[in-house]
Amino acid sequence: MATKEEKRIEILKAAARIFSANGFEKAKVEDIAKVAGIGKGTVYEYFDSKKSLFKQMISFGLDQYRLSIKEIIEENLHIRARLVELAKYSAKYFNQHIDMIQMATQCNLLSNEMKQWLIEERLAVFELIEQMIDEGIKKGELRQNLNVELASFVIIGSIGEHFTKRVFFDGLNIEEIDFGEMVDVILDGLV
Amino acid sequence: MATKEEKRIEILKAAARIFSANGFEKAKVEDIAKVAGIGKGTVYEYFDSKKSLFKQMISFGLDQYRLSIKEIIEENLHIRARLVELAKYSAKYFNQHIDMIQMATQCNLLSNEMKQWLIEERLAVFELIEQMIDEGIKKGELRQNLNVELASFVIIGSIGEHFTKRVFFDGLNIEEIDFGEMVDVILDGLV
Amino acid sequence: MATKEEKRIEILKAAARIFSANGFEKAKVEDIAKVAGIGKGTVYEYFDSKKSLFKQMISFGLDQYRLSIKEIIEENLHIRARLVELAKYSAKYFNQHIDMIQMATQCNLLSNEMKQWLIEERLAVFELIEQMIDEGIKKGELRQNLNVELASFVIIGSIGEHFTKRVFFDGLNIEEIDFGEMVDVILDGLV
Amino acid sequence: MATKEEKRIEILKAAARIFSANGFEKAKVEDIAKVAGIGKGTVYEYFDSKKSLFKQMISFGLDQYRLSIKEIIEENLHIRARLVELAKYSAKYFNQHIDMIQMATQCNLLSNEMKQWLIEERLAVFELIEQMIDEGIKKGELRQNLNVELASFVIIGSIGEHFTKRVFFDGLNIEEIDFGEMVDVILDGLV
DNA sequence: CATGAATGAGGGTTCATTCAT
DNA sequence: AATGAATGAACCCTCATTCAT
Numbered sequence: 001m002a003t004k005e006e007k008r009i010e011i012l013k014a015a016a017r018i019f020s021a022n023g024f025e026k027a028k029v030e031d032i033a034k035v036a037g038i039g040k041g042t043v044y045e046y047f048d049s050k051k052s053l054f055k056q057m058i059s060f061g062l063d064q065y066r067l068s069i070k071e072i073i074e075e076n077l078h079i080r081a082r083l084v085e086l087a088k089y090s091a092k093y094f095n096q097h098i099d100m101i102q103m104a105t106q107c108n109l110l111s112n113e114m115k116q117w118l119i120e121e122r123l124a125v126f127e128l129i130e131q132m133i134d135e136g137i138k139k140g141e142l143r144q145n146l147n148v149e150l151a152s153f154v155i156i157g158s159i160g161e162h163f164t165k166r167v168f169f170d171g172l173n174i175e176e177i178d179f180g181e182m183v184d185v186i187l188d189g190l191v
Numbered sequence: 192m193a194t195k196e197e198k199r200i201e202i203l204k205a206a207a208r209i210f211s212a213n214g215f216e217k218a219k220v221e222d223i224a225k226v227a228g229i230g231k232g233t234v235y236e237y238f239d240s241k242k243s244l245f246k247q248m249i250s251f252g253l254d255q256y257r258l259s260i261k262e263i264i265e266e267n268l269h270i271r272a273r274l275v276e277l278a279k280y281s282a283k284y285f286n287q288h289i290d291m292i293q294m295a296t297q298c299n300l301l302s303n304e305m306k307q308w309l310i311e312e313r314l315a316v317f318e319l320i321e322q323m324i325d326e327g328i329k330k331g332e333l334r335q336n337l338n339v340e341l342a343s344f345v346i347i348g349s350i351g352e353h354f355t356k357r358v359f360f361d362g363l364n365i366e367e368i369d370f371g372e373m374v375d376v377i378l379d380g381l382v
Numbered sequence: 383m384a385t386k387e388e389k390r391i392e393i394l395k396a397a398a399r400i401f402s403a404n405g406f407e408k409a410k411v412e413d414i415a416k417v418a419g420i421g422k423g424t425v426y427e428y429f430d431s432k433k434s435l436f437k438q439m440i441s442f443g444l445d446q447y448r449l450s451i452k453e454i455i456e457e458n459l460h461i462r463a464r465l466v467e468l469a470k471y472s473a474k475y476f477n478q479h480i481d482m483i484q485m486a487t488q489c490n491l492l493s494n495e496m497k498q499w500l501i502e503e504r505l506a507v508f509e510l511i512e513q514m515i516d517e518g519i520k521k522g523e524l525r526q527n528l529n530v531e532l533a534s535f536v537i538i539g540s541i542g543e544h545f546t547k548r549v550f551f552d553g554l555n556i557e558e559i560d561f562g563e564m565v566d567v568i569l570d571g572l573v
Numbered sequence: 574m575a576t577k578e579e580k581r582i583e584i585l586k587a588a589a590r591i592f593s594a595n596g597f598e599k600a601k602v603e604d605i606a607k608v609a610g611i612g613k614g615t616v617y618e619y620f621d622s623k624k625s626l627f628k629q630m631i632s633f634g635l636d637q638y639r640l641s642i643k644e645i646i647e648e649n650l651h652i653r654a655r656l657v658e659l660a661k662y663s664a665k666y667f668n669q670h671i672d673m674i675q676m677a678t679q680c681n682l683l684s685n686e687m688k689q690w691l692i693e694e695r696l697a698v699f700e701l702i703e704q705m706i707d708e709g710i711k712k713g714e715l716r717q718n719l720n721v722e723l724a725s726f727v728i729i730g731s732i733g734e735h736f737t738k739r740v741f742f743d744g745l746n747i748e749e750i751d752f753g754e755m756v757d758v759i760l761d762g763l764v
Numbered sequence: 765c766a767t768g769a770a771t772g773a774g775g776g777t778t779c780a781t782t783c784a785t
Numbered sequence: 786a787a788t789g790a791a792t793g794a795a796c797c798c799t800c801a802t803t804c805a806t
Contacts, residue, residue: 023216025215028778028780029780029781038787038788039789041788041789041790044780045786049780119359133381143381150353153353153373154345157348158349160352161351169313182341182344186381190324190333190337190342190377191333191380219796220798229770231772231797232799233769412768412800422767422768422802424766424767426802427765508738523764532755535735536730536731539729541730542730543729544726551695567762571760571763572652572719572724573761577790602776602777603776612792617777617778618789623775623776768805771803773800776796777796777797780793782792785788
C-alpha cells in the first residue's frame with residue numbers, strides 16, 4: 001500500500017489532470033478523487049479545501065518545472081541548444097499543465113497571499129533564464145550589451161506564443177513542432 | 192435616454208469589468224447588471240445567456256483591439272516606432288481587459304464552437320502583425336530571409352511577457368514602462 | 383377597428399389556444415398577446431392577471447359549450463341520436479380545448495372561490511344532461527327506474543373516455559370516430 | 574436506518590403528495606424534500622431532475638395501481654362484485670393520487686417520449702379491464718355480442734366520473750360512496 | 765389606448781464540504 | 786483512515802407584471 005505521502009502525490013497528479021482539463025471552477029473534487037482512485041471524502045483528509053488543493057498542485061507543478069528547467073540550464077550546451085531544449089520541455093510541460101499557463105490569470109481568483117507567492121514562483125523561473133543568459137554572455141555566445149531581463153522576456157514570451165499557436169491554433173502535436181528555427185529568430189533578431 | 196445599442200454597449204463594458212475582475216465562472220450576472228445600472232433580468236433582454244454575453248464581450252473587445260492595432264500599423268512609421276506604438280497600445284488595452292489575456296486559456300472552458308471562433312479572432316490579430324512585418328521586409332527595415340510567422344510570435348509574445356512582468360510583478364504603471372529598449376532587443380536579437 | 387369587446391374575445395380565443403397547447407403554467411402571456419396580434423402590455427388593459435385571463439377563458443369556453451349542448455338537447459331527437467350528437471360535439475370541443483379537460487384538475491391550482499365556481503359551471507352541464515335523461519324517461523326512451531344522476535355519470539364519463547382513447551391513444555381524427563356503437567353500449571348496458 | 578431503495582420510495586411518496594396537491598409546475602422540489610424529511614440536494618442524489626422524479630413517481634404509482642387492479646380482477650368473483658371492488662379501489666387510489674388523474678392531461682406538458690410511455694402505461698390498465706370483460710363474457714355474466722373495448726370505456730369513464738362528482742362536487746368521503754348502484758347502471762344500461 | 769423595455773422574485777440545479785459509519 | 790450519502794448555499798435564467806412613452 002501507498003504511504004501517506006505517496007497518496008498525496010497521487011491526488012496532486014489527479015488534480016493537475018482535472019484542473020488542466022477543466023479550469024479551477026469547472027473541475028469537480030469528485031472527479032479528482034475518481035482519477036486518484038479514492039473516495040471523495042478522502043481528498044479532504046489530505047487537503048483542507050479545493051482551493052488549497054489547487055494551490056498545492058500549482059506549487060508541486062512549478063517545483064517540477066523549475067527543477068527540470070534547472071537541469072536543462074545546467075547541462076553544458078551552447079545557448080542555442082539550451083533554448084531549444086527549454087522550448088521542448090516547456091511545450092511538453094505546458095501541454096500537460098495548461099493550468100500552469102492559466103495560473104497567471106486565474107491567480108486573481110485566489111487570495112492575495114497566494115497571488116504574491118505565485119509571482120515569486122514565477123520570478124524564480126525568470127531568474128533561472130536570466131542565469132542562463134548571463135552565462136551565455138560570459139561565454140561569448142550572446143552579445144555583451146544585452147539587457148538580460150528584457151532578453152528573458154523575449155525568450156519566455158516567444159516560446160509561449162509559439163507553443164500556443166502551434167498546438168491550439170495549428171493543431172500540431174508537440175513532436176511535430178520545429179523549435180530550432182524559432183530559436184534562431186529569437187537569437188538573430190528581426191533586422 | 193440611451194438607445195438600445197448604447198445600452199448593449201453599456202452592458203458589454205460592465206461585463207468586461209466584472210469578467211476581468213473575477214473570471215467567467217465567478218462573475219455573477221447580477222453584478223454585471225448592477226455595474227451597468229440595470230436589473231438582472233434586463234441583461235437577458237440583450238443577451239441570451241451569460242455565456243453568450245461573455246462571447247460578445249470578447250468579440251467586442253477584440254474588435255476594438257484589432258481596429259486600433261490596424262490604425263497603428265497603417266501609420267507610415269519606421270518598424271521600430273510601430274512596434275513601440277503597438278506595445279504601448281497593447282499594454283493600455285491589456286490593462287483594461289485582462290480578460291483578453293485570459294481568453295486564450297479560458298476558451299477551453301467554453302464550447303468547441305466558441306473555441307474555434309476565438310482562434311479565428313486571434314488569428315486576425317496575427318495576420319495584422321504579419322502584414323506589418325511583410326511591409327517592413329519590403330521596405331528593407333527587416334531582413335529579407337525573416338520567417339514572418341515566427342517573427343510575429345516573437346513580437347506578440349515578448350510584448351505580452353514584458354507587460355505582464357512590469358505591471359503584475361514589478362507593480363509599474365503603464366506610463367512608466369520603457370518600451371523602446373524592449374523593442375530593440377526584439378529587433379536586434381540576442382546574439 | 384375592433385371594438386373593445388371584440389378585442390377582448392380575440393384575446394380569449396388566443397388564450398384558449400395557448401393554454402390548451404401548453405397548460406396554465408407553461409403558457410406565456412407574451413405568446414397569447416402575439417397570437418392575439420397585440421402587445422404584451424395590452425393584455426393587461428383587458429385582464430387583471432394571467433390567472434384572471436385563464437378564469438375568464440374557461441368561463442367563456444364553458445358558456446359556449448353549455449349553449450351548444452343545450453341546443454343539441456333541445457332538438458327533438460330520439461335519445462340515441464341526441465347522445466351521438468352530444469358525443470360528436472363534445473369531441474370537437476374537447477379537441478379544441480384540452481384545457482377544458484384539464485380544468486377539472488388544474489382548478490386545484492386556483493383559488494377556492496374559483497374552484498367553487500368551476501364546480502358550479504360543471505354542475506350546469508350535468509344538469510343539462512340530467513334534463514335530457516329525464517325527458518328520455520318521460521318519452522319512454524329510457525327505463526322508468528333509471529337513476530338519473532348515475533346515468534349522467536355513465537354518459538359523460540364514457541364519452542370522455544372514448545374520446546381520449548380514440549384521439550390520444552389511437553391517434554384518430556374526430557371525423558373518423560364512430561360514436562354510434564359507443565352510445566349503444568351505454569344504452570344497452572353490458573349484460 | 575433506511576436503505577437506499579427505501580429512501581427512494583420515501584421520496585417518491587413525498588413527490589406523489591406534493592405533485593398531487595400542486596401539479597407539476599407549482600410543486601417545488603424543496604417541498605418534496607421537506608416532506609420526505611431530507612435536504613433539497615438529496616433529491617438529486619436519487620433522481621436526475623424534477624421531471625425525472627415526476628416520471629418515476631407516475632411509473633411507481635401506476636405500477637402499484639396496476640398490481641392491485643390485477644389482484645382484484647384475478648379474484649374469482651362475479652363481474653358485478655369485481656366492478657364494485659374495482660371502483661372502490663380506484664376511488665381510494667385516485668383520492669391519494671389525483672396526479673394519476675392529472676397525468677392524462679399533464680402529459681402534454683412533458684416530452685413526446687414521456688407522452689408515449691404514459692399512453693402505454695395506461696393501455697396496460699385498459700388491457701386488464703378488457704381481460705376481465707372477456708372472462709365475464711366467457712362465463713356468461715356479460716352478453717356475447719358485447720364490444721369489449723367500448724365496454725372498457727364505459728367502465729373506466731363511469732367510475733372516474735362518479736368518483737369525481739361524489740368527492741369533489743358532493744364533498745363525500747370515499748367510505749360514504751355507494752358503488753353498487755353505479756355498477757348496476759353500467760351493467761344494465763339506460764334503456 | 766397601446767406598447768414593450770425593464771424588473772426581480774422565484775425555483776431548478778450544482779457541487780464543495782461535512783460527518784456518521 | 787476511508788468513505789460517500791447528505792446537505793444547502795449559491796447562481797443562472799424565466800416570465801408575470803409594471804410603467805414611461
